Amino acid sequence: MRAEFSVSGSRAIGPDNPPPVLNGHKAGRRFAAPRQQADSSWPPNHVMLARVAVLEQAPAFFGLPERALRSLARRLRPITLAAGDAVVYQGEPGDSIFFIESGRCRVMIERPPSVVTVAVLSEADFFGEGACLMTRPQQASVFAQTECTLLALDRQALNAVLGRNGEFFDQLRKLAEQRFNLFADTAVQATWGMLLDEATVVGLYSPKGGSGGTCLALNLVGRLSRLYPGQVLLLDLDFPYSHAALLAGLVPTSCLARLLDVPPDSFEEVLLSSILYHAGGPMILPGALRPEESDEVTAELITRAVGVLRKTFRYVVVDLGIAIDDATLAVLDLTQHLIVVAAPELSAVKSAADAIEILQKLGTPDDRLTVVLNNRSPKPAVSKPAVERMLKRRVDVEVAFDGGRPDQAALTGEILSLTDPRSEITRGAQALAGILEAKHGGEKQRHVHLERGESAAGAAD
Amino acid sequence: MSRTATGNALQPARSAIRRSLIRRHIRSVISGTGTVLHLDLNDTEVDSAALLVEEAAQLQANSAAFRRLASAIKHAGLADAVIDGLSSRDPILRARHLRVAGAMRMEPLVTWIGPLQWSREPFVRSAAARALGRIGGARSADALLVAIQRLGPRPMFVIALARAAPDLYLETVLRSPQRRGVHPAVAMAAGIRRRRTATFALMAQMAGGSRRMRVVCSRALGWIGAPVSTEALSTALADRDWRVRMSAAKALGSISQYQPGALLQMCLTDRHPRVQRGARDAMRKLGGPAGALQGGA
Numbered sequence: 001m002r003a004e005f006s007v008s009g010s011r012a013i014g015p016d017n018p019p020p021v022l023n024g025h026k027a028g029r030r031f032a033a034p035r036q037q038a039d040s041s042w043p044p045n046h047v048m049l050a051r052v053a054v055l056e057q058a059p060a061f062f063g064l065p066e067r068a069l070r071s072l073a074r075r076l077r078p079i080t081l082a083a084g085d086a087v088v089y090q091g092e093p094g095d096s097i098f099f100i101e102s103g104r105c106r107v108m109i110e111r112p113p114s115v116v117t118v119a120v121l122s123e124a125d126f127f128g129e130g131a132c133l134m135t136r137p138q139q140a141s142v143f144a145q146t147e148c149t150l151l152a153l154d155r156q157a158l159n160a161v162l163g164r165n166g167e168f169f170d171q172l173r174k175l176a177e178q179r180f181n182l183f184a185d186t187a188v189q190a191t192w193g194m195l196l197d198e199a200t201v202v203g204l205y206s207p208k209g210g211s212g213g214t215c216l217a218l219n220l221v222g223r224l225s226r227l228y229p230g231q232v233l234l235l236d237l238d239f240p241y242s243h244a245a246l247l248a249g250l251v252p253t254s255c256l257a258r259l260l261d262v263p264p265d266s267f268e269e270v271l272l273s274s275i276l277y278h279a280g281g282p283m284i285l286p287g288a289l290r291p292e293e294s295d296e297v298t299a300e301l302i303t304r305a306v307g308v309l310r311k312t313f314r315y316v317v318v319d320l321g322i323a324i325d326d327a328t329l330a331v332l333d334l335t336q337h338l339i340v341v342a343a344p345e346l347s348a349v350k351s352a353a354d355a356i357e358i359l360q361k362l363g364t365p366d367d368r369l370t371v372v373l374n375n376r377s378p379k380p381a382v383s384k385p386a387v388e389r390m391l392k393r394r395v396d397v398e399v400a401f402d403g404g405r406p407d408q409a410a411l412t413g414e415i416l417s418l419t420d421p422r423s424e425i426t427r428g429a430q431a432l433a434g435i436l437e438a439k440h441g442g443e444k445q446r447h448v449h450l451e452r453g454e455s456a457a458g459a460a461d
Numbered sequence: 462m463s464r465t466a467t468g469n470a471l472q473p474a475r476s477a478i479r480r481s482l483i484r485r486h487i488r489s490v491i492s493g494t495g496t497v498l499h500l501d502l503n504d505t506e507v508d509s510a511a512l513l514v515e516e517a518a519q520l521q522a523n524s525a526a527f528r529r530l531a532s533a534i535k536h537a538g539l540a541d542a543v544i545d546g547l548s549s550r551d552p553i554l555r556a557r558h559l560r561v562a563g564a565m566r567m568e569p570l571v572t573w574i575g576p577l578q579w580s581r582e583p584f585v586r587s588a589a590a591r592a593l594g595r596i597g598g599a600r601s602a603d604a605l606l607v608a609i610q611r612l613g614p615r616p617m618f619v620i621a622l623a624r625a626a627p628d629l630y631l632e633t634v635l636r637s638p639q640r641r642g643v644h645p646a647v648a649m650a651a652g653i654r655r656r657r658t659a660t661f662a663l664m665a666q667m668a669g670g671s672r673r674m675r676v677v678c679s680r681a682l683g684w685i686g687a688p689v690s691t692e693a694l695s696t697a698l699a700d701r702d703w704r705v706r707m708s709a710a711k712a713l714g715s716i717s718q719y720q721p722g723a724l725l726q727m728c729l730t731d732r733h734p735r736v737q738r739g740a741r742d743a744m745r746k747l748g749g750p751a752g753a754l755q756g757g758a
Contacts, residue, residue: 154627156598
């Protein structure tokens, strides 16, 4: 056998000595043999170009000279993952930075009793830099959300290529520190209400007027108040024209804007006395009665008001306006859950896609964001799959066209979720309430039971 | 005659003084008071390489002190001396320089260190594997994997691989086809490394692997201790091979969240005594009624 091999190896391939493929000899199974000498194997040029393109888009890396980028690209290790595979686990050590070449990854922080998705990363993002550079445990677990191709750069390769570039390392450390703080804040923000047994603040944002945001907010509050009568409040900040009270058939006499000059010692009393009570159970606090009053609702006033309201209620649903101004940002800082309402129209969907991107950049955890598609016509111009494609995410709740019911209800001051169980709006509100309960209600109840010293099994019973 | 005798008698003292001087010299560089490092790594009287390794071992790889020492070594031209030493005819010198390369994490030397893993001298092979383990990174892990392919899954290679492999390296190797003997070694390394990311790759290998692979994967899963693997390990308790059953029982004993079930209790009366012993140990670790069942077994 050995002799045969040496003879065929010494002769040139020709008519008398056909290559193994033609002479019928089967080639053995091919194994993924690792490189013996790393220097000898350069990836193909198109692979190198693709890798350099990924590095060029990554923050902090894009400023590196091309030579350094090519050296790094050469040392990147491709990893293919299926959806749901774990990349790193929170609390474990790490020594690699992972660049996402394709696909999406979900970054999750476990903060008992909850798990919070703090970010969803996509192409050209990277993660793992904190553990790699600062030799501290991974701050978060990262899972592949879709099928992913990652490029891993280990600490040794990074040091070998950029060891002398102190400025770059400083920049990368700064970035790692920033991201660490952002993720930590987001995780705390998403869970603190639950831990303190305070109200869950839910923001309802509709980036385009006429999408039915206020109607949905009112019906959501109605649905929640059936579960928790007298414990659910709608704060109407849909400026400049706030109509939630009008739609519920209530006549407001005071509003949040008029509390600006109220002294701190009587603020709580005056605030609670401004709330309107609907016969069906929900409560409404108007933000402003006149359009010109909306300027007086400042971020500080909102923070103070929400601070009081969350101690009194179980759910505070905030109907937000279209603009992302200081007041909206203040509410976003305080919310534990955010609902984005989009209508199936091109401009509304585009606005919703932009809004979702902004919200994600602002650090809204992905699992605390719910997208609602509200059909305002019997035949929507844009289909649900098309909406999902444009939004780059799933539509969580779809509200079917409800005919003239919402308009009729507005005329009579009814809240459909309280009066008409067959209404599509009611079904949508029910689905939303279900999502909120699953994410916040159950956990809150569990937490209360645990605080009382009861076992989880007892709580379930 | 007497002068020579005195000279020989003083030799150990002289060596000790020189050793002390060299150590202080290295420490001065580490602390930043000195910047220039004068060392002769080929010195036969005093093993200055051992002193350097000893001092470097106490430093964190990313620390400023380590960087100072690495910089001084580079500026003194010792990196080149180490490369020369790696190709020395004297195996003792080769091993010495391998230790320095490992201690100073000289990643560019991986290419030179890799082939030394199949040197004729066992201590050079061992020093090369250890050096690669200390240097770490994908290239070192690649070199160690080649050694495992050529020389088989020896413990020193497995330990060094567990140390050197970067994140998700072992998991990727476990999922790709490899030569015979590589997967068990990598599974063992994944277990020693104790990263939960390897859990599913090990479980997949356990489900469809050879008897040897099932044994190794069970142990590795036990070392990792992820609760998610208890189901796969419980299934392995009913395996035909007693080694797999024993390994699974031991592994379940090290997963604190595992509630001992009927399968583990059945292992207490297994036909093979070593499985019985493994199950008893597991029950004891888990705080189950091992004592009560021990009599029955």
